[in-house]
Amino acid sequence: MAEEPVESTQVDTKFVDTQHTDTQQKIFDAALKVFSCKGHDGARMQEIADLAGINRALLHYYFRTKRQLYEAVFAHLFEQYMRSFRAVMDPEQPFAKSLRDFVDHYVDYVRDHMDMARLVMHENLSGGTLMGEHLARAFATHGSPQQRFEEAIVRATERGEIQPLDPKQTIMTVISACALFLITAPTVKLTNPAAGMDFDAFIEARKDHVFNVIYHGMETRGGEA
């Protein structure tokens, strides 16, 4: 019987490794798509196998159990997400730029990773501890993506650029305004028979809208400067 291939990628013969990671990647992609659409419970291993172009036996050969596969996919996405936010955000730049960058990056990321966003929401609704654990660990090691943004908010407040508001509230507002629309977009489309509308354009407009409303809602107003 072959040894557990998931953890041990020490065997780096070029061929094996490539073949290995190739299939694993196909599985990841398929699993993500299925899990994100139907959630852990709604997903079927058979469907994942089909989508990956392999058979169920091989699926279990790579990931012994459904749960294991689910968690692997989740962890992978999460890591990817955390990494994407690590770069940007300098607390000393003008708040307008920090906010704009954060909004742009957030909207773009969610738009380009809808599967991930849906999966996260599924996990969140299911009330499992999976996300909690990952979040806690990630925050402890790299610091949270929002942390940089929070610093920027605090600094901007100290500089008198924006009003003294609870940063937690601000972050929640920004993230909500950016994310919820995209997550609910499929349903919104169903409702809104405005079929002709350009979705991409609406997203770009959304960035502007969120930035403008929130920025001007937070900046120190004339009389108080």
Added chain:
Amino acid sequence: MAEEPVESTQVDTKFVDTQHTDTQQKIFDAALKVFSCKGHDGARMQEIADLAGINRALLHYYFRTKRQLYEAVFAHLFEQYMRSFRAVMDPEQPFAKSLRDFVDHYVDYVRDHMDMARLVMHENLSGGTLMGEHLARAFATHGSPQQRFEEAIVRATERGEIQPLDPKQTIMTVISACALFLITAPTVKLTNPAAGMDFDAFIEARKDHVFNVIYHGMETRGGEA
């Protein structure tokens, strides 16, 4: 065999009706709780029966299939939701009041109907057409809850109270800012080890924050009036 009890409540002998609606209510409550936590696929009829204090046979006696029960619960919640929004919102009152009312009502409603909110999000993620159909029908008959708010936005813009922004974007921003926090609250709690924080107080603060940021973000600014 008893006739289908779900649709036909014509038999209004006091006793029977009471007994009937009593059990049905227990089932509704139990089903809502289970469905909202685990989604349609994750929910188990046995668990619903247990929570309702009855047995599976009786559950199927009232609702023939799981799907039927699910849709009944969904429709019931939806109707209730639409009704709750029908009253308020006068387009001619100051926009500050319209916005404040909408935010307050929305936050309160979602807070007091978390199960419903979670269920809606589940349904949304699952990409079913259920919500789309209900929404479309409701919009056609009573007009949407947001419609009143949208009118208020349009009128306020005409009066020059607020800047000319796309009302769709504004509504999306307001609803997002109100709802997402509550839906993700369980997870946020897991992450944030600030166990001491008063959740109710945070919610009240959230209303203020959302209102303030959005209102001041939208009002016509000094130079342009």
Added chain:
DNA sequence: CTACAGTTTAACAATTCGGTTAAACAGGAG
């Protein structure tokens, strides 16, 4: 050629779950 990891096929076990059924029971209505 041999070994071996990856892969397929096909069948299997075990469980779970949704749904049905029949029989019996309970208690108010008439």
Added chain:
DNA sequence: CTCCTGTTTAACCGAATTGTTAAACTGTAG
């Protein structure tokens, strides 16, 4: 008392799913 409806109990079916296993096949590495 008798009828009827709601309710329970218990057993059952059938379908779907997860997970396992054994055997055979494939192509590269050595």
